[in-house]
Amino acid sequence: MRTSEELLKIRDLHTGFRIGDAYFDAVDGVSLTLRENEILAIVGESGCGKSTLATSIIGLHDHNKTRVQGEILYKDKNLAKMTEDDFNDIRGLEIGMIFQDPLSALNPLMRIGEQIEEGLIYHTDFNKEKRQARVLELLNQVGIPNPERVARQFPHQLSGGMRQRVIIAIAISCKPKIIIADEPTTALDVTIQAQILDLLIDLQKETGAGIILITHDLGVVAEVADRVAVMYAGQIIELASVEELFANPKHPYTRSLFNSIPQMNSENEKLNVIEGIVPSLMKLPRHGCRFAPRISWVPESAHETEPQLHEISEGHFVRCSCHEHFYFKGEKEDKHHELYANQ
Amino acid sequence: MSFMQINDLKVHYPIRGGFFNRVIDHVYAVDGITMEIERGKAYGLVGESGCGKSTTGKSIIGLEKITSGTIVYEGENVTNRRRDRNSSYNRDIQMIFQDSHSSMNPRKRVQDILAEPIRNFLSLTPQEETKKISELLAIVGMPEDAKLKYPHEFSGGQKQRLGIARAIATNPKLIIADEPVSALDLSVQAQVLNFMKDIQDEYGLSYIFISHDLGVVKHMCDYINIMYKGRFVETGTKQEIYNNPQHIYTKRLLSAIPDGTPIGREERKRERIIVEKNYQQEHAKYFDANGRVFDLVPLTGTHLVAATTSMAQVKEGI
Numbered sequence: 182m183r184t185s186e187e188l189l190k191i192r193d194l195h196t197g198f199r200i201g202d203a204y205f206d207a208v209d210g211v212s213l214t215l216r217e218n219e220i221l222a223i224v225g226e227s228g229c230g231k232s233t234l235a236t237s238i239i240g241l242h243d244h245n246k247t248r249v250q251g252e253i254l255y256k257d258k259n260l261a262k263m264t265e266d267d268f269n270d271i272r273g274l275e276i277g278m279i280f281q282d283p284l285s286a287l288n289p290l291m292r293i294g295e296q297i298e299e300g301l302i303y304h305t306d307f308n309k310e311k312r313q314a315r316v317l318e319l320l321n322q323v324g325i326p327n328p329e330r331v332a333r334q335f336p337h338q339l340s341g342g343m344r345q346r347v348i349i350a351i352a353i354s355c356k357p358k359i360i361i362a363d364e365p366t367t368a369l370d371v372t373i374q375a376q377i378l379d380l381l382i383d384l385q386k387e388t389g390a391g392i393i394l395i396t397h398d399l400g401v402v403a404e405v406a407d408r409v410a411v412m413y414a415g416q417i418i419e420l421a422s423v424e425e426l427f428a429n430p431k432h433p434y435t436r437s438l439f440n441s442i443p444q445m446n447s448e449n450e451k452l453n454v455i456e457g458i459v460p461s462l463m464k465l466p467r468h469g470c471r472f473a474p475r476i477s478w479v480p481e482s483a484h485e486t487e488p489q490l491h492e493i494s495e496g497h498f499v500r501c502s503c504h505e506h507f508y509f510k511g512e513k514e515d516k517h518h519e520l521y522a523n524q
Numbered sequence: 525m526s527f528m529q530i531n532d533l534k535v536h537y538p539i540r541g542g543f544f545n546r547v548i549d550h551v552y553a554v555d556g557i558t559m560e561i562e563r564g565k566a567y568g569l570v571g572e573s574g575c576g577k578s579t580t581g582k583s584i585i586g587l588e589k590i591t592s593g594t595i596v597y598e599g600e601n602v603t604n605r606r607r608d609r610n611s612s613y614n615r616d617i618q619m620i621f622q623d624s625h626s627s628m629n630p631r632k633r634v635q636d637i638l639a640e641p642i643r644n645f646l647s648l649t650p651q652e653e654t655k656k657i658s659e660l661l662a663i664v665g666m667p668e669d670a671k672l673k674y675p676h677e678f679s680g681g682q683k684q685r686l687g688i689a690r691a692i693a694t695n696p697k698l699i700i701a702d703e704p705v706s707a708l709d710l711s712v713q714a715q716v717l718n719f720m721k722d723i724q725d726e727y728g729l730s731y732i733f734i735s736h737d738l739g740v741v742k743h744m745c746d747y748i749n750i751m752y753k754g755r756f757v758e759t760g761t762k763q764e765i766y767n768n769p770q771h772i773y774t775k776r777l778l779s780a781i782p783d784g785t786p787i788g789r790e791e792r793k794r795e796r797i798i799v800e801k802n803y804q805q806e807h808a809k810y811f812d813a814n815g816r817v818f819d820l821v822p823l824t825g826t827h828l829v830a831a832t833t834s835m836a837q838v839k840e841g842i
Contacts, residue, residue, distance in 0.1 A: 226709040226710060226711065227709055341573075370572040370573055370736060371572075371736065371737075371738070371777065371780040371781055372572065372776060372777060372780040373572075374780065375779075375780035375782075375796055376800075379793055379796070379797075382793075397709065397710065398782070399710075399784065400739075400781070400782025400783070400784050401782055403782055403783065403784055403785050403786045403789065404782045404783075404786075404789050404792075404793075405789075406786075423786040424786050424787070427784075427785055427786050427787075437711065438710055438711065441710050441711050441713070441714035442710065442714075442739065442784060443714075443717065443739045443740050443742065443743035443744075444739070444743075444784065451718055451721075452714035452717055452718050452743070453714060454711065454714050454715045454718060455711040455714075458679060458681075459709075
């Protein structure tokens with residue numbers, strides 16, 4: 182990884198949704214930095230707030246029902262305080278977004294070429310020929326064969342993988358500094374997924390943009406990410422470089438997740454199951470370690486009362502101290518006794 | 525010994541068009557599949573979307589009309605047979621659907637959803653039925669009071685477990701699971717997979733496990749069938765498929781799966797590109813002029829690969 186400048190700085194971000202009269206924070210105190218030339222993956226299960234984090238950055242949430250507090254600093258501007266008009270100058274030009282479902286993200290009544298052109302019309306002063314040349318260049322860049330023909334086609338005439346390539350072409354049309362990719366390959370087959378991920382890496386190397394990759398798939402993370410933030414219940418619970426996280430996961434949640442992946446060589450072993458369920462937004466425990474109810478066998482004294490992120494080695498942050506005392510149920514029974522004996 | 529044989533199964537859909545809306549062509553959704561199902565074994569059907577794996581599952585259970593081929597169940601030909609509502613085939617073959625939410629009637633309580641197969645196939649008294657429902661809920665690890673709730677009151681994993689409870693209510697011999705965990709989160713997925721394995725061991729169930737996730741299939745299945753364009757390109761035990769893939773399509777599929785570790789990802793990417801290039805170049809060797817997959821040729825007793833006979837001989841020579 183090249184050393185590089187910080188592109189985006191998020192400081193203590195809270196994004197809450199209004200339910201009844203009260204706001205409930207789906208993103209609860211997230212601080213993150215995105216650098217140039219890096220792919221930062223945000224991983225977590227459904228409902229952990231990872232997509233809410235993405236929509237907060239690019240301002241795509243419903244303003245009437247959402248409250249964004251904290252700072253999202255981009256070029257000394259606080260995106261969290263921006264109005265819709267201000268956002269229009271940034272979306273597409275400075276920050277591009279790749280959506281999960283390529284069919285619903287494209288307008289079914291517009292030709293592919295026109296849809297890619299839209300951003301160029303809004304953000305650049307290119308004339309028509311220049312724009313069309315750029316459209317073909319983009320289609321070529323994302324690996325679409327026969328760009329002239331595809332530019333005249335409609336979304337339904339393309340396969341899922343091709344549509345996702347078009348979405349990527351739209352996202353990079355104005356050479357944004359930041360690209361947010363929200364589950365870009367979830368709707369695709371594995372062979373297509375591999376192609377799209379390779380494309381993302383290549384584009385990132387060419388343009389030097391910073392990419393925020395939101396996914397629930399740890400396999401995808403291992404293939405493309407430089408740094409990884411693991412989210413649980415609205416908070417980042419672990420943050421590390423991809424090598425460090427996969428070699429040395431610390432937080433009980435991260436370790437539990439790794440143990441529940443069906444491994445290629447885990448055939449007849451039992452998969453690890455995380456006890457309990459992800460609490461719903463309204464029932465989130467706002468104090469103490471949020472993962473504590475799901476590892477009930479770890480004594481309460483192991484958790485901090487207000488868990489903080491601790492840097493345990495360079496660039497590797499873990500929330501709460503419970504990871505020091507964590508063990509999987511069934512292993513290390515003696516450690517359990519030892520802990521209780523010390524109390 | 526196998527209790528079910530599927531022979532050269534074909535499902536073709538007509539494409540209509542032209543002046544009198546005549547049949548002008550067919551979609552070969554499933555085009556000649558042969559399988560044998562043994563007791564207590566799990567069979568994986570793997571392939572990309574649109575390869576016909578779900579259609580295969582549906583045609584076996586009778587949700588899709590079979591164009592040609594036979595299904596023989598315990599010595600009896602059950603292909604497209606207009607079966608009694610309570611025939612033994614309907615009772616013994618059950619299905620778990622991908623989207624458990626839409627597979628349950630939202631206006632019925634859990635107890636009525638689970639009672640449906642029981643009422644159809646087992647003649648129990650109301651007391652016995654209540655007891656059976658409680659047992660089923662206990663098997664899938666759900667509390668007793670779940671009975672009185674509606675499907676929307678459960679989370680995705682719980683609903684999938686209810687779907688499993690419904691499938692095992694009649695003590696089936698074979699369960700066709702169509703992407704049973706692909707809509708679930710990782711930790712919930714683990715729960716459902718563990719559970720499916722447990723009941724398999726306990727009741728000697730067979731599974732036909734339809735999935736696009738090779739990691740899950742490897743975890744669950746004894747035999748794996750790789751499907752492409754309605755045909756098997758390679759079948760074998762999971763060791764044979766994973767350690768010794770022969771068909772270019774299998775190789776391509778395996779190289780595309782994320783390895784779960786960041787170490788060596790650059791090499792994997794390079795390898796992927798080589799495999800992809802080979803796939804494009806040697807396409808003609810593995811598929812006939814119409815892009816159809818060749819017939820299967822045995823390499824070992826269990827490992828079959830689609831190839832021309834001459835190619836198979838060459839391979840045996842090596």
